[in-house]
Every structure is written in C-alpha cells, then in structure tokens.
Amino acid sequence: MEKVLLRNVDLPGSHTLAVYESQGGYRALKKAVQEMTPEQVTEEVKSSGLRGRGGAGFPTGMKWGFVPKDSPKPKYLICNADESEPGTFKDRVLIEKDPHAVIEGTILAAYAIRSHTAFIYIRGEFAFGARVLEKALAEATQAGYLGKNILGAGYDLDLILHRGAGAYICGEETALLSSLEGWKGWPRVKPPFPATHGLFGCPTVVNNVETLAALPWILDRGAGQYAAIGTEKSKGTKLFSVSGHIGRPGVYEVEMGYPFKRFLEEDCGGVPDGRKLKGVIPGGASMPVLRADEVENVRMDYESFQAAGTLLGSGGVIVMDDSTCMVKAAWNIARFFAHESCGQCTPCREGCHWMEKIFARIENGQGGTKDLDTILSVSGNIIGNTICPFGDAAAMPAAAFVKKYQEEFEQHIAQKKCVLRE
C-alpha cells in the first residue's frame, strides 16, 4: 500500500521545507489556488470520501459545506492539534516529522471555506511540536505559501499557532473555541453549531491534524485515487498509534478495512513474552474495550468497529495481555476522565468522579455487590444527556469494562483483592 500520511516521516530532514518540496510538497496548494475555485476544492474532498480523523468520522467536505457562503462575517479554519486522548499519538508524529503537510492541508481547507485567518490549536504539552511548527510556519511564509497573495493567486491567509494550556476537554471543538477566545475551556451548547457561530461568533470549521494532512495528497493525486483506497464507506488510510503489551508499539498507517487481528499479530508483532491477548481498546481510552475473542473478525474501519460494539475513534490502540487487571485498567481510565471532566454540566461533573470512586473501592478490596449495577446505571444516566461527547467518552468505557470482564470484577468484590497480583 502506498503511504498517504507517513510518506515523508522517515526521510532525513522531513520537517524542512526543502525536503517537503522535493517530495512534491505545496504542489497541491499551487494547483488549488491557481487553478481551482474553493467550491471545486470542496467538491474534490467530498468525492474523495475523506472523513474526520479526530474521532467522529464526519465527512470533511460536507462539514465545509455547512459554512454559509454569503455570511458577511470572517470565516475561520482551525487545525485541531490538541491531541490528548490517552493512547493516541498519531498527530504528534505528523506535527513533528511532517509539519509542512499539516500546514499545506490547513491552507487548502482554509481556501476551501474562504477563510483568511486560520489557527493551529496545539496541545500545551507539545512544546517540541510547537517549535517545529513555528519554524515550518516561518519557512512557509518566507516561501510565499502563507501571508498576502499566496503564490500570486490573490488569496491571503494568516496562520496562527496557539498553544493550549493543558486540558483534555479543549480537544472538543467548541471547548477549543472557548479556550482560543480566552475563556475557560468549556464546550458550548449546540445549536448554534460552529459552522455558523464558531470562533468569536463567526463561521468556523475545526479539522483534525490527520484529516488536514491528507488533503495535499488528495488534491495532488485526485479524489479518485484516494477513494480507491479503503472500503466502500471508509475511504483512504488511517493512522493507528499502538501501545501497551505489543511487540512493536508505534504509529502505523493502515488501509481502511485491514483485518485487525492480522494487524496486531503480524504488523505490530503480537503480544510479547508468550502471553495471551486479554483485551484491546481500538480507538483511544474513550472507546469501549474489545475482548480477545471479539477481535477475531474485526476490520479496521468505521463500520466494522461500530458493528463490533466499539468505535474507531482516534485510532489509539491500547493492547492488554492476560497479566492485566481489568479492574485496575478501568479505574485508571475512570480516574483520567474524573480528572478531565470540565465540570460544566451535571451528569458528567458528578457522574465521572462517582464512577471513579466506585472503581477505586473495588480495586482496593472494598467493593460491594451492588457496585457493578451502580456503575452501569450511572454510566447509562450520563450517556446522551450531556452538553458534549465527553460524557459518553467517560461512560462508555466504564460500562464496557464492567460488562465484558464482569467475572473479574465479581472476583475482586468477593475476594476483596486482586487475584492477578499474587
């Protein structure tokens, strides 16, 4: 399979403009601003079948289409580089190793929605990535890919790098907007949606790093070539960041629809030290865990993961072998969400910490027989009832761990300790 996203990352000096240009970099931008209208760019992306890689999988071209064309307000394009999902580190590789692909993609998307000010909102902890992007932005501006009259085509764009201040919730697009405006990173109630009332109340599109980084390839090679990769509904390639009990952890580019089991065993080297697979979280910590037996026939695309009862999410694959205490794993994840819930709306604010307290109690041998029912009930009371998807993200994995490893939880409660730790 030809690489779309990781095509440059192994080249020496891949982060420099010279190397990026030597690989055909900014050719797509030249083609777009000199030969295509913004609508044609949007159409091309629509027909490529590209879907948002931040987790929700919403068709990218369609998202751009919601921006009102006749609005007198400025329009904003935001590159969401607030990659904070536990187990996810794919955007980081693109940012650090191929920053110009991210920048070119951002310019292309901004052009498509007629935006003249765009932002890269980068996670605060990505200090190195921010420095790499800063240098790349300076190079791109110097070369005339940013600023006034880009490539002589009469299109202007300022691209501003903004570092976040360390809250997971700021990766949620409306919390990101609040944060970028200088407010506490709180998600906003919808409607209105960012496409009409986004940054500073203006039409705004927020796209993930990986989504944007795919655009230069798509516009350079044509939507048809991209759409030829992957499955009927999940087009192209997807990055997966693999961690945990696995032979070769790292970031992999995979054609959509690739068999998950083969990916884990052959591409990633399988579970090491002769141990057995116990479970795997396929899409970052906020997605339901899959038991080893559920992994068998799953393919790596949006629809297959959904059919298996989980979601592709961010592609953060966390592998757990049979030495893993699932109670402790569930507690660990619950603790993360209890810490990161923004505290704005009732179910998530109160429910996340409540679930965490129960998991902690079970892990510490003080669980009661009603605790598992309570977790499932609390989780159910959060799902679908919150302002933003964070509530679901915290509640879904909690319920999945309890349901899929119920015996282990019951053992913990009955024996008042972890059997695996002896």
Place this chain on the structure above:
Amino acid sequence: MVNSFWVGIQLFTFYYSLFTVHEAIMETVKLTIDGKEVTTSKEKTVIQAAAEAGISIPHYCYHPKLSIAGNCRMCLVEIEKMPKLQIACNTQVSDGMGVKTQSPKVLEARRAVMEFLLINHPLDCPICDQAGECWLQDYYMQHDLMESRLGDRKQQDRKRELFGPYVVFDGERCIKCTRCVRFLQEVTHTEELTVVNRTDHSTIALFPEKILDNPLSANVNDICPVGALTDRDFRFKVRVWYLQKTPSICPGCSTGCNISVETYQNRIARFKPRINEEVNGHWICDEGRYCFHGLTEVERLTSPLIRQEGGLVPADWERALQAVLAGLGSAQPVAAILSGRNTNEEAFLFARLMRRIAPQVALEVFYQERALTEVEKILKSPDHSANFRGARDMGVGPNGGLDALIQDLLQGRFRGAYIVGEDLLSLIRNPELKAALEKLSFLVVQDIHLTPTGRVAHVVLPATHFGEKDGTYTNRKGRVQRLHAALVPPPGTLHDWEIFKRLLALAGEKGVPAAPAEILQQIAAEVPGYQGLSYDRIGAQGIQLGGDAQQP
C-alpha cells in the same frame, strides 16, 4: 445545512420584524406538548412555549433574563424524531414538533440529574436558609424520591465564604448552574464571580482582588435556586414558611421597584423583588432591598409630644391636633414639607389641609438629586423620594423647589413650618438650619421617631411608615402603583393620612374621605391625569398615567 438554513430564517425574521412588527407577531407555529396543542411564536424555545401552555418543565440554570447555559440538564425532554433527549431551554419550537415532558425516558433522565445533583450535596436543609424555597427540595419531592446510592465520601467545599457585604457562599450546596456568574456578566457587567476547577471540584469563586459589592449584588441570592448563595442580612433570622408576604413598592427611590415585603412577628424580615417588566424586571438594588432597616428599625414614638417648659412632654391626640391648628394658624406664612415617601392619598389631603389652614403656605415635597454610577443607573433613580412625582401631581409643589424653600427658611421668611417624615437637620447639612428652625414661632414635626428635627419642634406627631399603610405611589415615569399595609402600626400612632383627615375635620372641612380608597376616588375625580383610577384598576402591576390602561 439544516442549521444554516434555520439561522438564515431567524435573521430574516428579525430584520423583517423591525419594519412590520404586527406581521412578525403573526408568524406562529403549532406544536404539541404532552398531547396538548400549543400555538406560539416561532422565536420561542420549548421551555417558554410549555410555560405559556401551563406546563412547567423543571429547570435550574435557565432564567428568562439570562443567556442559555444548558448545564443543569434538568429540562431534558423527548422530541419526536430526535434520537437523544434535548434540553427544552435551548430547543427552538418548530411547526409540527411533538414534545414529551413526562415520558418514561424523560422521567428517568430527570431522576438521574436529581441524583447527580444530590450525591455531593450536604443535605443540611435543617440549617439552610433556602429550605422551603429550595428548588432541590421541591424537585426532589416531585421527581426523585429515592435513597442515596453513594457509598463513598461526598466532595467537600467551602461552607461559608463571604463574597460581599450581602452574599454568603456555601460551595457544598452549589449546583454550578452559573446563574450568579451570568447575572454579573450580563446584567451588571461587573464580573466578580467565575467557575474555577473541574469535575466535581468545580466551584464558584471571586476573581482575585474582587468583592461582590456592586449595587445590585444581592440579586444573586434571589436567582440562586438552591442554598449556595444566601442573604447575609436574612441568614438564620426566620424560616421562610413563617413569612407573610405583602406586595408593595420599594420606598428607596422614585423608580418604584415592585417588591414583596416579607414579615415575621410584625417586623420586616426582608424585601424580595416582584417581577414587573414595566419597572424593575426581576431585580431590585441593594440599597432599596435593605432600606427598611433605616426606615423602620427605630425607637418609635407612640404618643404626640407638646413643648412645655423643660421640653417635649407627651400629650393626647386631641390636644396635640388642636395645638397644631392653633399654632399654625397664628404663624403665617407657613412652610410645609412633605416626605417623598408619603402616598398620593396623603399628599392629596396634605395639600388640601395646608391650603385650608394656611393661606400663605409654601408647599414642597422633599426632593434632592444625587449622582449615580453606571451600575446604579440600571435600576436606581437619582433621588430618595419614592413618590415625589405623585406628591407634586397632588398639588404639593413645586413652588420653586425644595432648595428655594430652604433658602427662604434660612432667611427667616416663614414664621411657621410643618415638616412631615423627613429629618431636615440630618438631610440638609447646613449649620444655620437648626437656628432657623428654632427661630420659628411654631414648628410641627410628624415622623415615626423623635428625630433631631423633632427635638426643636413645638408639636411632634407620631406617624406610620410605608410598610404600615395602604396607598399609592407614582413613580418617576408616571406609573401609579399600590402599597399594601404589611405591618400593624404601634398603638398610639396614626397614619399620616389619618392625621391630615382629623386636622381637616377639626378645621371644619366637610366631606373629608375616611380611608385611602375613598381618597383615591376623590383624586380620580379631581386630579388631572388621574381620572378613572381605582385600586382595582391599578392592580398588582400598576397603571401608566396617560396610557391605554387608564382609559375607561
């Protein structure tokens, strides 16, 4: 796509409405809420449309005067064709929409929200001032009624932090609805409070270096649906279910904010705002809210006093009133100053009385201008005279204004004076005024307590205050509004209107009306602009002079 289309329609409707208001109002939609067909205008949200139809959807963070926060999740309702429950406060109505506020799914979500709100709540209702008017208590009874499933420790928070002179914060009772934060952002623009921290550590806090002491600060206590923000002045005084509530008008200035005078054991415990969109909306200012302390909590005079050798001595009403008539009659010309807190009915009788007994009278209502800050201007008027306009309408001045009258007084142009309800010596800081009053051959002071001004009088008459009498005030903008007696006056006192009535009778006047309602009838018959008024027509929300409501 749907969304941008919808916004386009909204904008169009708005601009269209600027030019053709009546057509825009006609743009209605029909929806069903719990099977009941509801017709409303398309700008409304589900929670508003339901309220109009008499269906109350439970909520905490929604407040009609504040922006939509959508955070409490209590108003989740089921809307046909939508997979998830929607918050009624942020869902616009549309034609053919079907809303269910009592479906099993909704009831379950509501119960869940109640449980979430209560798991970390301290349940200290027995010592909470909000108990009895707490939305958590009310909704618990209606929607929750289950035992706690929390087997762990509750989160703890600050139990009594002083946010400002009138606001005490209890973080453990707080449900983070952000009504207070939004009020300070959107109404006063003073922004003293914010939410800090995350998850269930979220709490309301003052910004560094700030104190919640803006002129409208205590309204946050009113809009707090739970016991998180309580009124420092009212805390621990009385359980709210013992309060008697009497609708009235704030006597603090001439804005005429509608209030509820809430009393316990014949004392005022607190003022609360009463909603009147034409006057004060939902708010009252702090100065008005607490003005009852200064106006009512004084050592009351319970007997008329007459000056004899050696000082003021108690006398019976008959003697005192005779002395007033005789004294003023032989001390012409007379300066007569009425309080800005006297009612229209009292002003009407006072003007009639003075013209009858003192042909050379200079009549004025007490009125002093004051400067206001921007935040004060949201509600306050630049005076402390709640009914100066009404008094003038009744014929009490203006004859050159209070300042001119005081000048004349200082220059010895009067021999007699009748001062009602205002302590001139404290209010007018002129060192020569006391000597001028002492030089008068006859001075009557009528007030609820013995003021410095009263101490130099020849006769002092014990009267009643705004909280003890019926009547009307006319605010600065010409709105006539009702005062209702909330307290029983102390024995030995008479209402100002009763005193004027008895003096008129003593002076031989015929046809003196016997009670405020009768006085208003005469006002309605005689005073230009007040034709056709009656207590019934004024009602709970008042009547604008010259407005449609006044026409028969």
